[in-house]
Amino acid sequence: MSEQAAAAPHVKKPGWFTVNVLNRSIAWLTDRGLSVWGSRVLAVRGRKSGEWRRTPVNVLTLDDERYLVAPRGHVQWTYNMRVAGGGRLLLGKRVEEFTATEVGDDDKPAVLRAYLKRWKAEVGVFFDGVGPDSSEQELRAIAPKHPVFRIDRAPGKR
Template identity: 30%
Template structure:
């Protein structure tokens, strides 16, 4: 398992600004908010994410090893994706390692500003789709499916 990487103060402030703007109905770039219940408290926990869309399906990738949202998503198996004022309930299905590569390859092309987080955290060596694909064992990927009742 990868060691945990903490967000810098700058990134924590940026996340709070992105969350605030979304709650005001002003989405930022490709960002969406993922809200999942905390695995211990059950309280909603919200994090900005940049989903990748492959064949019409949204996928959420982890750029920060040991991120709490990943642990919460695994425990809950569902959450809410919000873009501006539009929210949708989703089931979060973690992909097996063998299926992650094709989604990870799409990330640098769809979310070029997000590549730096993967580089900074040592998950990839370059912004090439091949390096992202090779990081499949180190990067959890969740498929966001419409929530089943």
């Protein structure tokens, strides 16, 4: 387990509406090939079972790089990603295999700012009052709580 994961505070669980309505609706649309503001279904192998686990995610593009941000903190898909080193992004029948590199806390503020600028209405509650207009210092303070992965297409994959 990384130092970041070891220092993880209590994870904020999503509410009933998010789990039963929002996530399921976005996953349903994404399964049918309709992206909602960059939504994809992330598939990553479980670190213990080896079985594919799926969860809806928002893919952020910033300066020609793509990122996955964990707004709810250190959750199952982040632990699995650290072990697997990549996974698949699904949009309808399209499957994109990728590799993932975890971003260090010092490099997260610009990514977190851009993520919050785009999706604050959806995920802002998980960022302890920090938003896209917060100071660099405030973004650095929350960085350890929110894993970020830079994703790249897997070599030889389209």
